[in-house]
Amino acid sequence: MPAESSIDLLITQIDILLIYLARPAVQRQIITALVILSLAWYLPEFMHARAEKRDRGRQAEQTDKPDRSRWLAAIRHLYSPLLSLLLVQLAIWLFIRLGYPVGILESSIILFSMWFVYRFLLMGLYGYLGPEAQPYHRWILMPVFGTIVVVLLTLNTVGLDLIIDASLFTVFGTTVTLRVVFFALVVLYCFVVAAWIIERLLDRVLDARLGHEPGVMNAITTISRYFILLLGVIAVLQVVGLDASTLALIGGGLSVGIGFGLQQIVADFISGLILLFEQAVRPGDVIDLDGEVGVVDKLSTRATTVRTIDNVELIIPNQAFLTNRITTFTKSSAKVRIMVPLGVSYKSNPKQVRQIALQTAARHGLVLKDPEPALLFRSFGDSSLNFDLAVWIDQPSRHSRVRSDLYYMLWDAFTEHDIEIPFPQRDLNLRTGWEQLRSKVVATGPQTPQE
Amino acid sequence: MPKPFRLVSTIFLHKPYLYHVHIRFILLVLLLLMVAGCQTTMTPETPRITGRALLWHGWSDGEADFLEQLVDNFSAINPETRIITIAVPQGELLAQYQASTAQGIGPDLVIGSSDWVRPLVDAGYIRPIQDDAISLDDYRSNTIAALRYQDEMWGYPMALEPVALYYNKDLVTTVPRTLDDLLLDVNEEKSIAFVPRFEEAHWGVQTFGDGLFDEDGNFTLATSGFREWLTWLNEAQSNAGVILNRDGTTLQRLFIEGKIAYYVAKPTELTTIVEAMGEDVLGVTWLPAGPEGASGPLLPVETMMLSTASTKSQAELAITLARYLTNTEQTRTLMRTLNRVPANRQVLVDSRVHPLISGFSQQARTAVTLPNDLDRQDLYTVGDLTYGNVLSGVKTPEEAVCDFGLAVIELQGYGPESYELPPGCSVESPNE
Structure with a gap:
């Protein structure tokens, strides 16, 4: 049998979906699940909005205890999943009494439970960190929860593996499927998040030990970030299934591309690494570059950001620091x-x-x-x-x-103290015309300085 | 506006919420439901067969491709239909079907074993076949019995799967027709091998008696021949030519390598063995008879079953497809191409053209069907233990058969009028 294309497989999945959705048993359960989701989502919001309106006068009282009010606000995360679990159990009880299938509703309990766990973690995070928890929420918990939901839905769908394993395209003889792309993205994302977490940890650890050396801190965190990202890229290539010879081929192609088109960027990149290691310029340094004085704000691998005293940010390619004469006021001492x-x-x-x-x-x-x-x-x-x-x-x-x-x-x-700051004084000697000038002065009245 | 409506409208029609992404998602799903609903309401009014149906099976890749061809032929005849076939690993098929149907999803049609009838009927996952939707005259009584439960038929029989006797023509000149001949024929160089479990080794019970169950489904252990069969097996295992091993894969490999002359197995292994040995060297015949009659292996039937999750129009399409795939023509095609032993007796199995299939087909005539009100898996478990106890010398055949009888009575909850135990074996009352 010829291999089905991805489009055929997608059409097949849509057909299967339509077969399922045509069934009253499925319709009943999906509509019920959606109603539960909507109620669980909006009812607590609505109730909270009303309560907030009613309790507006008590806000001043709450601000006296910021920790308590933060935890109280964080607990709100649990209302929706708890309500959804309660409602779905109620719906299942009702469906069983009516003799309807409940499999989808039962499966949704796992999803709603996952939602509860997710919100519970959010509660802890926001309760502990407050608004600082937002990056952890957005960049770690939310993607992890989304991935788990996708995996759970995929595992329970017979036939979906066909579309997941269908060939999308071929790279250097390696077939890339949706599954491979998914895993590659997950692996890459894990490394990006790991790099971010390690950078933050290093920031904290190094700040305690090297707080007075922001340049060293920046160098260490930047290099560690790029090192982890490099490991991530290698891991992704492994997941995709590219072998060593293929990687060598890609490397060869890239070096040609670098030689022609990316020369300047690579030069800046290498210069950035040299600056990081050499510490010629560090964040916080005051420098004078071509008459423009400013503070080095951020040192990245391609360019360096300098903030002038006019609060204007200059983005200067790193290569300029190695090829031009730079005056630094703070290299060994800031005085x-x-x-x-x-x-x-x-x-x-x-x-x-x-x-x-x-x-x-x-x-x-x-x-x-x-x-x-x-x-x-x-x-x-x-x-x-x-x-x-x-x-x-x-x-x-x-x-x-x-x-x-x-x-x-x-x-x-x-x-x-009556100390005069003089302006320039001059003595004038008129060799001729003295008589005419005298007559004019007499006519007009003012006295000569001698008078 | 009444208060409840005002509350609902306040929640859902409030502008920030109305335009919220979740509302749009819900509307999209409802739209999909409406589209899917429209598909179903149109079909009953049209005389032509239309609609979509989903078929699940556990066939291997090559078999699945051929099934796909048959389905394509059906779609060519009925151009307004769309049949989707999905292959699920055979070992997971039953569990996947049960889980999906419980949700209301899953296939409209599943190709499974007759052993699944009772659990699926009890769970309400398959629908009965109406009398006018199947021609019962096309099937033997034991085939029908395999699919009959609670006075209803629960599937369309496709193929029969009784064990029979494979033999290597290079090693065997005359096939033994009785157990005595078999024992005289086998030796260290010319051995017979089979798996000593209840399902695979049940064939000898009937050679020594009337079988475990009578026509009314009563448990007739006393006259079944089970004890005698176990005694024969126990004695036979001391013969160097009789290999009893639970590792079926190894036995198949030894047979393919020519180290075993006789091998008892199902027709599901036929394609693999033919591909490995070739048809010329391979023979299949019925199993040897005993003092009380012909061998009686169990008769699993490959069956097409209809899901209760389907809508009426989906079920109608599934019935049409099932009838198409089990008609005489397609059954013959499946026999020729996939070595399926036809359940449809209108298909002539000529022993000169299809000698291997013919062996299984003849064996199926004397095959035994267990009553469907039995819990098969529990029975097989107790039966396996009985074989194991006797062949390992833990219990005598009499003791093991008595234990087996008592366990079956307890499992099935038989009353005294429904069973007949051997002498010296009785059910103790709770007061004793």
């Missing part, structure tokens, strides 16, 4: 010196200026005590005595803000 140039009039006492400037700098919260600020006498200017106020800070990304603050503070301090 940087800021020079604040200032000038005072020749009438000022330099010692008083020094005292006031250093006191002002010391008042700024971000200016370090050690090394202590210093006022350096730079030069006798044309109109002013020129100084440089040198202060140290350990947050290089805020140097502009600190400099601005210091200017404001110095202005106030100098004004308070």
Whole structure:
């Protein structure tokens, strides 16, 4: 007999489904199960909405005990499955009394029980973690529950194995079926979730030991994530059934593709790995790349995200960090010196200026005590005595803000102590035209500076 | 609006809920139910055969392909029908059928064994065949008896499956016709092998007596010949030429390899053995007779049974298909192609054309049908224990047969008027 195509098998399954659905016994049970599901789903929601409306005034009281209210909210997860189990038992009792088949309803008990277990776990998760449980809910519990439901439905359906084992396509001589695709996806998903969990665990463990080294933490977690994902890809290829020679063939094809089309991406990827290992740039570092100063936000394998002081994110290919000259303010130490140039009039006492400037700098919260600020006498200017106020800070990304603050503070301090900040002064010598200028000044009235 | 309706409408017609995905899912399922319902209401009014039906079987790949061809032929004659066949592993077929039918799903038609009749009828999973839907004249009385229960017929007989005597023509020149001849004929180089269990070794009971049950279904153990048969077997196993082993697979392999001259087995093994040995070297004949008459193996009948889960139109289509597959022409085709022993006696089995099938067919004439009100599996279990106890020397044939009788009486709840125990064996009352 020629092998049936996937479409034929699908049509066959639809025909079988129609045969079943035409039977009153099946119709009765499915409609009953749907009614139970709807009631179990919406009735608790409806009741909760009404109760919430009624108890709105008590919310302030509940906020005093956040743990209790969180657990109370989490328990709501159980209402629907419990109600469904109760209703389905009631329906089975009624069907048996009426002499109707109850097999589908009995089978649905397993599904409703699974629903209860799922919701029970959700309750524990939300009760324990609160809103932080959402990623575990979405990325672990929900897919696992969905997979179990699919597997349970598949196991109890005779003939479905035909469509599951029908050939979808062939890759390098290996036939890929729906079953293989399903298992491959499950395996890959397991590895993705494992990578995510291990990354979070490493974050916690390393944070306790290497909290002051975010770059090392990032390197370890990133490398471990990619390592687990690589294992996942290998496992998926094993599930699909590709042998070593096929993998070698795929590798050969990929290297040609990499050579031509993906060269830049691979270069960035390799650069990313070098950066991770070498630690030349780490998240949290303040760098200057082509005059743009910013903080390294995230170091990934292809590109690095830098957040500038204008809060603009720059996504820079990793290769740029290895080929360009980078200024880092925080490679070995985060302490940087800021020079604040200032000038005072020749009438000022330099010692008083020094005292006031250093006191002002010391008042700024971000200016370090050690090394202590210093006022350096730079030069006798044309109109002013020129100084440089040198202060140290350990947050290089805020140097502009600190400099601005210091200017404001110095202005106030100098004004308070009558220290003049002069503007440039010039002496003019008129060789000719002095007489005409004098007559005009006399005519208009203003007095000469000599008068 | 009355309060209950207001409550329901508040729950279900509230806008966020109405557009919720679950409501749409429920509407989709209801739509499917309506579509499926429309399919069924149209059929009764049309004179032509229409509709869909599902057939389950436990046949092997090659047999399944041929069955598919027969079904295609049926669909070609009835173009408005769609018959779907699904192969389920033979060992799982009964359990799968029971589980599915309990749910209201499962096939409209299942090809199974007559041994399933009682459990399926008691559970309400198969429907009886009306007298006008089957031609009983086409079948022998023992075939009909295999499918009769509670005065109803419960399936269409397809093929007979009694054990018979396979023999290797290279090793056997004259086939023994009696048990005495058999014992004289066999030796270490020319042995006979069979599985000493109740179902496979029942054939000798009737050679020494009247059989375990009379025509009215009474348990006639005293005159059955069971004790004598067990005695014969116990003595025969000391003969180097008699191999009694519960490992049927090994016995079949030894027979195929030519290390055994005679092998007692069902026709279900015929295709495998023919493929391995070839038809020329293989012979099949009826089992040797005893002092009281011909051998009487049990008669399992491969049967097409109708599900109670089907709608009326599905059942009508299933009946039409079952009648088609068990008619003379298709039965003959199944005999020629798949070595099925025809249950339909209108099919002539010419011993010159089909010598192997003919052997089984002749054996089926003297085969025995157990009453369907017996719980077969319990009976087989007790019977197997009886054979085991005697052949291992744990009990004498008299003791083992008495235990067997008492166990059957207890299992079936027979009253004193329904059984006859051998001398020295009696049912003790609870007060004693």
